[in-house]
Amino acid sequence: MKLKLIEAGKFSGLKKTAEEDLDHLPQELQQHVENIFSASSEQPLKVHAQSAYRDKEKLFIEYNGKALPINAVQPSKQLEALIEKLKSKLHY
Amino acid sequence: MCKHQPLSCIIPPYMNLKLANNEKFEKKLLAAHVSSFTLDAQIRGRRKAFTRLNPQSKEIVALAALKKPAKKVAVSREVYTAGNKQVQPGTLVRKEGQDVVKDKDVNNVYDAAGYTWDFYYSLFGRNSIDNKGLKLIQTVHYGKKYDNAFWDGQQMIYGDGDGKIFDSFTLDVDIIGHELTHGVVQYETNLVYQDQSGALNESLADIFGSMIKQRVLNQDAASADWLIGENVLRGKQYALRSLKAPGTAYKNHPDLGTDPQPAHMSGYTNDPFDNGGVHLNSGITNHAFYLACTEVGGYSWEKVGKVWYAAMCDKKGVQPTASFLDFKNATLTHADKLFKSENTVSKAIKKAWDSVGVE
Numbered sequence: 456m457k458l459k460l461i462e463a464g465k466f467s468g469l470k471k472t473a474e475e476d477l478d479h480l481p482q483e484l485q486q487h488v489e490n491i492f493s494a495s496s497e498q499p500l501k502v503h504a505q506s507a508y509r510d511k512e513k514l515f516i517e518y519n520g521k522a523l524p525i526n527a528v529q530p531s532k533q534l535e536a537l538i539e540k541l542k543s544k545l546h547y
Numbered sequence: 548m549c550k551h552q553p554l555s556c557i558i559p560p561y562m563n564l565k566l567a568n569n570e571k572f573e574k575k576l577l578a579a580h581v582s583s584f585t586l587d588a589q590i591r592g593r594r595k596a597f598t599r600l601n602p603q604s605k606e607i608v609a610l611a612a613l614k615k616p617a618k619k620v621a622v623s624r625e626v627y628t629a630g631n632k633q634v635q636p637g638t639l640v641r642k643e644g645q646d647v648v649k650d651k652d653v654n655n656v657y658d659a660a661g662y663t664w665d666f667y668y669s670l671f672g673r674n675s676i677d678n679k680g681l682k683l684i685q686t687v688h689y690g691k692k693y694d695n696a697f698w699d700g701q702q703m704i705y706g707d708g709d710g711k712i713f714d715s716f717t718l719d720v721d722i723i724g725h726e727l728t729h730g731v732v733q734y735e736t737n738l739v740y741q742d743q744s745g746a747l748n749e750s751l752a753d754i755f756g757s758m759i760k761q762r763v764l765n766q767d768a769a770s771a772d773w774l775i776g777e778n779v780l781r782g783k784q785y786a787l788r789s790l791k792a793p794g795t796a797y798k799n800h801p802d803l804g805t806d807p808q809p810a811h812m813s814g815y816t817n818d819p820f821d822n823g824g825v826h827l828n829s830g831i832t833n834h835a836f837y838l839a840c841t842e843v844g845g846y847s848w849e850k851v852g853k854v855w856y857a858a859m860c861d862k863k864g865v866q867p868t869a870s871f872l873d874f875k876n877a878t879l880t881h882a883d884k885l886f887k888s889e890n891t892v893s894k895a896i897k898k899a900w901d902s903v904g905v906e
């Protein structure tokens with residue numbers, strides 16, 4: 456299963472993405488991602504509407520057809536490292 | 548040579564004293580006479596005259612003395628550099644009244660903020676973002692190859708672009724006008740940045756950004772290109788958005804594909820990654836504004852722009868969660884108020900909204 460990082464909401468309205476296949480990554484990391492996404496609430500993507508920022512990019516992670524704002528998850532060190540890796544690979 | 552009101556010059560001081568003590572005078576008139584009495588008293592050195600006033604007049608003289616002189620309304624700008632770090636505001640490079648500096652990006656945003664301030668002040672009497680003279684703070688060179696510009700609730704921030712797809716976000720006046728207008732909306736209707744109200748927020752930023760550019764270039768609705776970000780997105784044939792023809796700002800771009808903005812409600816898209824598609828669905832209301840302006844003719848800010856400004860500041864008629872239809876109704880109300888004798892403006896605005904499917 457793939458984990459996708461999505462950068463969206465910028466002035467241009469354009470999205471950047473990067474993804475990584477979790478299958479060949481440690482089982483511990485795969486389980487951590489599974490747990491995060493199975494415990495998430497119903498409409499998590501609206502959390503940004505309260506912010507005073509306009510046109511500032513927002514980051515999301517998507518897994519198994521479900522997406523979460525990155526600041527709504529508490530990543531393990533392994534996931535944090537993976538997200539950093541994906542950030543450097545973001546492209547239109 | 549007498550520098551104060553001519554009437555005060557020809558009335559002898561003793562008459563002013565008599566008038567100032569006349570309780571039958573209306574308060575306004577009395578204040579005027581007290582004022583001229585004060586001036587005469589100062590000029591002629593009759594400081595003891597104050598003691599001869601009745602208590603009411605004494606109070607007015609005392610209050611007039613305490614009153615601060617009217618503050619001069621003027622733009623106040625500060626431009627900082629983040630030095631390619633993600634810091635803000637960063638290091639101050641140019642502030643109000645200072646000469647141009649070597650850094651072109653600094654000068655670009657300094658000038659564009661000036662054009663924006665002047666647009667709002669000379670056309671609508673608005674003194675800056677908050678209408679109370681808020682200092683316009685801007686930071687350039689934010690981050691490394693940062694391909695974005697944003698408003699953080701207090702200031703504007705601009706990146707240099709990646710140099711491949713995007714150039715510096717300081718190159719287009721409409722982008723600076725866009726970000727500043729997010730500030731204006733924040734202090735007025737404060738449209739919630741989600742779904743239709745969020746798309747309206749984006750649309751107002753584009754519309755006023757476009758009008759500011761048109762005014763700088765002295766273009767009327769027919770001759771303007773109605774493009775947003777045509778210098779920021781590299782390649783002569785590309786821009787980021789088009790109010791004239793949403794969905795055509797860039798076509799078959801090697802990295803970006805084709806502009807996805809709809810021009811009609813039939814293309815309304817709910818994009819959960821962009822607060823319900825605020826940067827997409829703004830195309831619909833942007834196009835309504837364009838259609839109304841070209842139907843009315845002349846400069847966009849003269850008639851339809853005035854109506855949009857009134858609606859943008861109408862906190863009663865346009866609630867923070869306003870829909871496109873709510874905003875349409877507010878523009879029709881204000882068009883009737885502002886151009887009662889010219890119902891062509893109202894008719895053009897109604898026709899424009901109907902054309903984009905906001906009915």
Ligand SMILES: [Zn+2]
Pocket residue numbers: 466509510725729749752
């Ligand atoms: Zn915006």
